[in-house]
Amino acid sequence: MLTSGILVVDKPLGLTSHDIVMRIRKKLGTRKVGHAGTLDPAATGVLVMGVGESTRLLEYLTAADKVYEGEVCFGQATDTEDAVGNVVAVKDAGFLTTDLVVSAARSFMGVQWQQVPAYSAVHIEGRRAYEWARAGSVVELPHKKIEIYELKVSTFEAGSLATAKFSVHCSKGTYVRSLCRDWGTVLGLPAHLKSLRRLQSGLFSIDESVTLAEFLADSRPEHYILSALEGLRELAWVEISSSDASCLRLGQRVPGNLELQNGPVAAVCEDELVAIVWPQWTKDKNCWLQPHKVFGKGEQ
Structure with a gap:
């Protein structure tokens, strides 16, 4: 197996x-x-x-990056910012139209700072945020830098509790339920995430x-x-010789022929992952592959 x-x-x-x-x-x-x-x-x-x-x-x-499809409910907020939590605010959303919801969605495009939800695993003063929330304590919630690449509304259903189905392409660390919370804030309404499905990671x-x-x-x-x-389809690969593979597995750096780039690279020998390496360059721009994590023969 x-x-x-x-x-x-x-x-x-x-x-x-x-x-x-x-x-x-x-x-x-x-x-x-x-x-x-x-x-x-x-x-x-x-x-x-x-x-x-x-x-x-x-x-x-x-x-x-992540891609999701979901549904937001305007006119009602919960303590967890999703459909699981207790209702904490209600306001008639009957004035909403498709144009208003779509226009508000456009305001979230690009890089921004998002406040994490109270019910999250973020550490605050030595405890998880959700532990403070469950204890009824009010703490200052941090903000995280995120990016929204696309936020599209597919359908809108008007009513005192209005709903909109949407898709969002966002950066790592984005809380979609907090996005729905803020979406409501832009419209002057409480809001929460009704459902969520991740389509791509x-x-x-x-x-x-x-x-x-x-x-x-x-x-x-x-x-x-x-x-x-x-x-490892996200990473760049570099083919290495069997002798260089042996050196990397011993923790020794080996010469490389990569173009200048940042980040980790998968070092591969005969269709087998040998190591995750970080390219390093000398002043004369010679490349060396420094092993970060190595894998024994047959481990992968």
Whole structure:
């Protein structure tokens, strides 16, 4: 059984991301399972997971942009900013029109600072934000730099509680429920996220995912697991010789022939991942590949 690689799961409604990890661990008989990019229990869709040694690659997959489709409810706010929480504010949204909602959506395009929700895992003064919220304590919530690349309204339904279905392409770390909260604020209304589905995480699409039920029911679930190299589609690759592969695995840097670039690079020998390396350059612009994480032969 292939016990190392990348798995793309279509997370069902009602389960936490950690719940998915626990079920995959039990099915594969290994504790080495993790995920990149948490989805709330009330959300569904793409959850990228690492299995075996590939859990060490997850940090390179979490920085990817995300694409979601969802539904926002205008006229009602909840303490969690989604449909799960308790209603904390109500206001008639009957005046809203499609044009007003679309115009407000346009105001979110680009880079901005977003205040994180009270019910989030962000650390504040040594505790998670949701721990302060559950205790009834009021703390100053931090703001995170995010970017909205596209926010499109597909349908709008008027009413005292108006709803709009939308799609959003955003940067890592964007809270879509907070986006809905702020969307309402621009319109002078309380608002919350009614439903959310992640369609894409980086280059991983819902079209290549497997449902949790399908995975758990399959007698040979390993065929759903992508190789480490298939999973590292976000990174640049560099081909190296077998002798350089041996050096990298010993923690030694080797010469490279990369063009000037930043960020991690996958060093590959004979279609096998050898290491994640960081390019370094001398004053005369010679390139060296410094190993950051190395993988033994056959580990991937």
